[in-house]
Amino acid sequence: MPLEVYFNVVIGGVLTGLVYGLMALGLSVIFGVVRVVNFAHGEMMTIAMFIAVLAFSALHLDPLIMLIPIAAVMFVFGYALQVALINPFIRRPEHTQFLLLVALAIIIANTLLIIFGPDARSVQTAYALDSFQLGPIIIDAAKVYAGAAAILFTVALFAFFRLTLVGKAIRACADNYTGALVVGLDVQRLYALTFGLGAACVGAAGAMLVLVVDVTPMLGPSYTLLAFVIVITGGLGSMPGALVGGVLIGVTEALAGLLFTPSAKSMFAFAILVLVLLFRPQGLLGRRLS
Amino acid sequence: MIARLTTGVVRRSTVLLALLLGALVAAPWFVNDYLLTVLILILYFAYAGQAWNIMMGFAGQLSLGHAIYVGLGGYVAATLFVRFGVAPWLGLLAAIPIAAAAGAFIGFLAFRFGVAGVYFAILTIAFAEFARIGFDHWDLVNASSGLFLPVREYAHNDLWRLRGDPTMFYYVILAATVVAFALCRLLLRSRVGYFWLAIREDEQAARAAGIDTFRYKMYAVMISAAVTAFAGVFYAFFYNNLFPEQVFGISRSIGIILGPIIGGVGTLFGPILGAFVLTGLAETLNSVMTAFGLDLPGATQVFYGICLLLVVVALPDGVWPPLARRLGVAEDGK
Numbered sequence: 001m002p003l004e005v006y007f008n009v010v011i012g013g014v015l016t017g018l019v020y021g022l023m024a025l026g027l028s029v030i031f032g033v034v035r036v037v038n039f040a041h042g043e044m045m046t047i048a049m050f051i052a053v054l055a056f057s058a059l060h061l062d063p064l065i066m067l068i069p070i071a072a073v074m075f076v077f078g079y080a081l082q083v084a085l086i087n088p089f090i091r092r093p094e095h096t097q098f099l100l101l102v103a104l105a106i107i108i109a110n111t112l113l114i115i116f117g118p119d120a121r122s123v124q125t126a127y128a129l130d131s132f133q134l135g136p137i138i139i140d141a142a143k144v145y146a147g148a149a150a151i152l153f154t155v156a157l158f159a160f161f162r163l164t165l166v167g168k169a170i171r172a173c174a175d176n177y178t179g180a181l182v183v184g185l186d187v188q189r190l191y192a193l194t195f196g197l198g199a200a201c202v203g204a205a206g207a208m209l210v211l212v213v214d215v216t217p218m219l220g221p222s223y224t225l226l227a228f229v230i231v232i233t234g235g236l237g238s239m240p241g242a243l244v245g246g247v248l249i250g251v252t253e254a255l256a257g258l259l260f261t262p263s264a265k266s267m268f269a270f271a272i273l274v275l276v277l278l279f280r281p282q283g284l285l286g287r288r289l290s
Numbered sequence: 291m292i293a294r295l296t297t298g299v300v301r302r303s304t305v306l307l308a309l310l311l312g313a314l315v316a317a318p319w320f321v322n323d324y325l326l327t328v329l330i331l332i333l334y335f336a337y338a339g340q341a342w343n344i345m346m347g348f349a350g351q352l353s354l355g356h357a358i359y360v361g362l363g364g365y366v367a368a369t370l371f372v373r374f375g376v377a378p379w380l381g382l383l384a385a386i387p388i389a390a391a392a393g394a395f396i397g398f399l400a401f402r403f404g405v406a407g408v409y410f411a412i413l414t415i416a417f418a419e420f421a422r423i424g425f426d427h428w429d430l431v432n433a434s435s436g437l438f439l440p441v442r443e444y445a446h447n448d449l450w451r452l453r454g455d456p457t458m459f460y461y462v463i464l465a466a467t468v469v470a471f472a473l474c475r476l477l478l479r480s481r482v483g484y485f486w487l488a489i490r491e492d493e494q495a496a497r498a499a500g501i502d503t504f505r506y507k508m509y510a511v512m513i514s515a516a517v518t519a520f521a522g523v524f525y526a527f528f529y530n531n532l533f534p535e536q537v538f539g540i541s542r543s544i545g546i547i548l549g550p551i552i553g554g555v556g557t558l559f560g561p562i563l564g565a566f567v568l569t570g571l572a573e574t575l576n577s578v579m580t581a582f583g584l585d586l587p588g589a590t591q592v593f594y595g596i597c598l599l600l601v602v603v604a605l606p607d608g609v610w611p612p613l614a615r616r617l618g619v620a621e622d623g624k
Binding site: 031037085088092094095096098099100102103104105106107109110111112113114117118217221225228229232261263264266267270271273274277278279281 | 403407409411413415416417424426427544548603
């Protein structure tokens with residue numbers, strides 16, 4: 001195969017990987033702070049994807065314009081979820097939290113199934129078939145926009161956590177729960193904010209992902225798994241780690257799809273996950289586990 | 291051994307268990323074919339849940355990828371049967387060591403490298419997914435087009451080759467569930483069982499008390515995997531088909547563990563009760579939907595999810611512990 005084919009595939013993988021990274025970032029933020037593994041992560045993304053599809057088909061609103069509104073809607077959804085259901089479960093054993101979120105995932109996926117039916121839906125934007133050409137390398141325009149938006153969103157989130165007082169308070173909760181209580185932080189509200197932010201990440205990622213994949217109500221579990229793989233590869237709780245993990249998995253999947261068969265691509269992602277868990281359990285960019 | 295099985299059992303629970311068992315043994319004479327199939331499904335989940343409970347309920351190791359042992363068990367026995375005509379009970383002799391070896395492999399990697407908690411749970415998912423995709427591309431087992439067992443009309447039930455009518459399968463899975471229940475009780479009352487509970491409650495303290503936690507966690511995974519393998523063999527021979535997508539899928543793993551979690555993790559009767567509650571609930575919802583002429587795909591599942599949510603919010607320890615107290619059969623606070 002000519003070399004530029006590989007370049008094309010790798011660059012496509014990097015751009016898709018950035019969107020994956022943003023999705024996984026949501027999971028990472030939630031786990032890093034609230035210490036709950038969001039088993040309904042993929043389902044939350046499908047909600048966002050359906051909103052994007054609906055906005056496009058009914059109002060002709062481009063998913064990239066809808067990015068912020070969708071993230072805002074998902075923020076409210078995540079915030080409400082944490083306040084209503086998850087806060088009482090913070091101190092419960094892992095398998096109970098797991099059951100709660102699996103139940104939630106079942107409800108979300110099947111509600112979407114009732115509303116939208118089982119068929120795959122997609123968004124056909126005017127630039128869907130456009131591409132940029134750099135010498136011999138051809139890149140899909142949609143993927144470039146999606147990747148760029150993912151970077152912008154991540155930078156904004158990063159700035160929020162580093163520069164604002166609320167962001168610092170959230171990080172304080174993550175570092176020391178008891179300490180945060182002692183200094184008088186409203187931990188439950190900060191948890192709700194965090195879950196909202198995580199949901200906003202996955203919502204934004206979903207809005208961009210409809211540009212490159214079709215959405216069905218049952219898409220959730222495979223993306224939940226993908227988010228796990230990425231987050232653990234990059235390092236749970238590490239924000240740059242999620243992006244790096246996303247890119248790594250995006251490129252791996254793209255190359256595996258090219259060199260082997262597309263249906264086997266996630267096998268390589270899981271192989272990477274197993275290797276990382278065994279040899280660097282804190283993840284590529286994660287802090288050492290205590 | 292018999293003494294260990296029965297000592298400390300409240301008389302009332304012996305009576306209740308005997309009544310339940312009697313009802314289950316007599317059930318095929320009273321129920322129609324549909325209900326019999328539902329009962330088989332319930333007992334299947336009770337059995338598989340019991341097997342999972344050994345690992346999570348007793349030793350505290352959360353496996354979210356138990357479908358891998360079901361799948362391995364099913365595929366080993368079915369492949370031997372289809373390709374070489376080996377009877378399933380002999381196939382089971384191959385399936386059990388293979389599933390246990392897979393469990394040992396996963397356990398060894400995880401425990402040796404200190405992968406624990408949520409990370410361990412996700413590692414188990416990863417291996418199950420790995421197996422799913424691997425079997426999806428493996429021609430010996432017909433890859434993604436699925437492995438089918440020959441189905442013919444049978445003049446009589448062939449227990450040795452597990453070919454026959456649902457009633458035979460019902461008694462097979464009922465016997466298996468009873469054996470698994472007794473085995474779990476024996477395990478809980480044994481030295482290993484007490485070590486497991488110690489590890490579950492506080493692993494560091496257990497190690498400090500001189501328990502070789504690595505070894506006993508390995509036992510838990512291997513025994514759990516070996517017991518689960520039979521569930522796979524049963525599944526393969528009852529349904530006569532195996533698709534990697536279905537047997538190894540994450541939804542299968544979740545299906546196995548919902549029962550014991552709803553019933554009560556770590557209790558002996560929880561997995562059985564949970565299977566009755568969940569499968570009963572799903573089937574009831576289905577019938578109600580059909581009765582009302584509602585043919586809305588997903589509606590049943592939404593109600594199912596809401597019920598799960600309500601149970602987990604209202605009864606954090608599962609349905610069995612409070613019920614056991616009410617029935618007056620709670621022992622040791624369980």
